[in-house]
Amino acid sequence: MDTDLKEEISRLPEVPPDAAMAYKQHLGEMVEKVNNRMRRRPELDLLIGGNPVSMMFDNHRNHGLFMSNVFSLNEYALLLNTIPWVYRAYTGRGFSFNYFPAHLQTWRDVLEETLAPDSAACLDAVYGWMISRHEKFIQLSKQSHDRTMEPDAQWRPVYEQFLQGLLSADRQASMAVAKKAVPDLARLNDFYIHVVQPAMYAVGAMWERGEISVAKEHLASALVNRVMAVQYIELMESPEQSKGKAVVTATANEFHEIGAAMVANALEADGWEITFLGANTPSEELLEYVSASGFDLVCVSITVPFNLESIQNVIQAIRTWPEGRQPKIMIGGQAFGGYPELPQKLGADGFAENPEQAVALADQWGKAIC
Ligand code: B12
Structure with a gap:
């Protein structure tokens, strides 16, 4: 992570909960407005490199969701990896770098027009900062890819x-x-x-x-x-004795499920009784299901940072249950890469980097559960 930028974001104003809430509540409306303004720009084709306009709309929706998470969690560090990634991914498909300040400025205008002045002002400071660091983000986007993994x-x-x-x-x-x-x-x-x-x-x-x-x-x-x-x-063999009941899933709106499936299979191979729910389990449904079936362990996967808030909501809801009925909560996935303090901030009992670590952690807890 870039140390100068890290220092700068530490000076950005903390977003009050009501401003974060206002951003979230008006998100659909703001995305719509940003889409409409951007699509009317005469130089649109140059900005988005001749790509279908739906690709730009996708980015606006994902951007809004992502910023909503940044504001709700007050976690500006998320910007430092994600913005260079967005620049790289979209310019890799032909978007111009000029598209980014253009759409960020449009968000600023829309924020000012849509939200109450107090809320808009502190969010505007963050957008202003992102635009002011455009050149730096271009530079970072050209540096090496952080999402590759050297095989053993x-x-x-x-x-x-x-x-x-x-x-x-x-x-x-x-x-x-x-x-x-x-x-x-x-x-x-x-x-x-x-x-x-x-x-x-x-x-x-x-x-x-x-x-x-x-x-x-x-x-x-x-x-x-x-x-x-x-x-x-x-x-897979049926275990002689169950180590406990665990549910494994990817959080709401999270379509990446292969990592979660690995964790589910690894735990099952280790003797846990597993229910694997796959991708995108809505939070309310997950809570209902876990509550009705009495699990010892809930494992949730998150890959894209714009889904972090949903797991925080699930964790907060489980924490209100009577103590004896609360399962242990383990989280994992790429959204936590580079943010070691995040799982604790979200309130999880633990984080594991891979299925091997997940098994070790579950076993450690299992001894306490049984
Ligand atoms: C396949 C794929 C998809 C598929 C997923 C299909 C499926 N059935 O899972 C589809 C097409 C749905 C998809 C969609 C998108 N994707 Co995608 N996708 C990928 C890809 C290529 C592979 C994902 C994968 O399976 N990785 C392998 C698994 C094994 O790794 P893992 O998830 O990290 O899991 C390991 C650990 O993290 C851990 N773990 C994982 N979960 C858990 C849970 C617990 C409890 C524990 C303890 C541990 C743990 O254990 C695993 C094994 O060690 C990645 C590239 C990448 N770097 O992974 C991009 C990637 C994740 N996708 C990306 C993006 C942007 C998207 C989209 C937003 C694209 C778009 N514009 O629509 C959407 C998001 C949709 C959504 N709402 O979720 C980006 C994310 C970048 C970022 N900064 O967030 C990536 C990194 C691609 C890239 N290089 O740019 N994607």
């Missing part, structure tokens, strides 16, 4: 073959690599952490640079899901 030397050949299989849509080759590398459950977590995870990060980096299409990325995800399903069916 021992696993590199398997990783390379697996990645090749994914990129060339070769189902049989991917399956064969997985079968050979994971003859039994003991190798499963290593395969997840040293092969599948870096391979999917590489796929993501290629997508981010505009080197592969969304279709190719979808295909890689689908293949990984199939490989994991086959491994699950062939290798």
Whole structure:
């Protein structure tokens, strides 16, 4: 993280809860206004590099959600990784760097017009700061990608073959690599952490640079899901004795589910009774389900920072339950990369970086639960 920027954001005004709430409440309306103003700009085609206008609308929606999280959590550090990423991802697809100050200035105008002056003023200071650091964010966006993962030397050949299989849509080759590398459950977590995870990060980096299409990325995800399903069916055994009941899911609006599935499978292999809910479980539904079924452990995955607030809401709701009925809450996923203090700030009992750590932490808690 850039130290000068880190210093600067520490001086930005803290957003009062009512201003954060006003931003959230008016979000739909503000996105609409920003979309309408931006689409009318005569130089739009140049700004968005001839891309469909829906791609720009997507960014406005994601930007609004993200800023809403930044304001509600009062966590400006999130800006420092995310803004360079947004610059890189969109310019990789042909957007001009000039698009960013243009849309941020439009947000400023819309904020001023939509919110009460007090609320608008402190949020405006943050937007003003983002615009003033445009050149710096361009520079940062051109630096190395932070979302790649160097595979362990021992696993590199398997990783390379697996990645090749994914990129060339070769189902049989991917399956064969997985079968050979994971003859039994003991190798499963290593395969997840040293092969599948870096391979999917590489796929993501290629997508981010505009080197592969969304279709190719979808295909890689689908293949990984199939490989994991086959491994699950062939290798998973019923435990003799349950270590406890755990539910694993990705939070509301979170469509990334492969990491959560790995955690679910790793815990199940370790003897936990697992309910895996997959992606995008609405918070209210999750709370109802956990409350009705009496789980010992709730594991939630978050990849994109604009979904952080939803897990905070879930945690806060669980904390109001009678003590004996409160499950342990473990969180994980890429949204926490570079923010070690965030899981605690959100109120979770613990954070784990990967399935291996998740198993170790759950086992540590399990002893206390049982
Ligand atoms: C596949 C993919 C998708 C698929 C997901 C399909 C699926 N079935 O899961 C789809 C197409 C849905 C998708 C959508 C989007 N994606 Co996407 N996606 C990816 C990609 C290429 C791979 C994700 C993955 O499976 N990684 C592998 C897993 C194993 O890694 P992991 O999640 O980190 O999990 C490990 C740990 O974090 C941990 N862990 C994970 N969860 C948990 C939970 C607990 C409890 C614990 C203890 C541990 C733990 O354990 C895992 C194993 O070690 C990534 C690239 C990347 N870097 O991951 C981009 C990526 C995550 N996506 C990205 C983006 C931007 C998006 C979109 C916003 C794009 C858009 N404009 O619409 C949307 C978001 C939609 C939404 N609301 O969620 C960006 C995020 C950047 C950022 N700064 O936030 C990435 C990084 C791509 C990139 N390089 O730019 N995506």
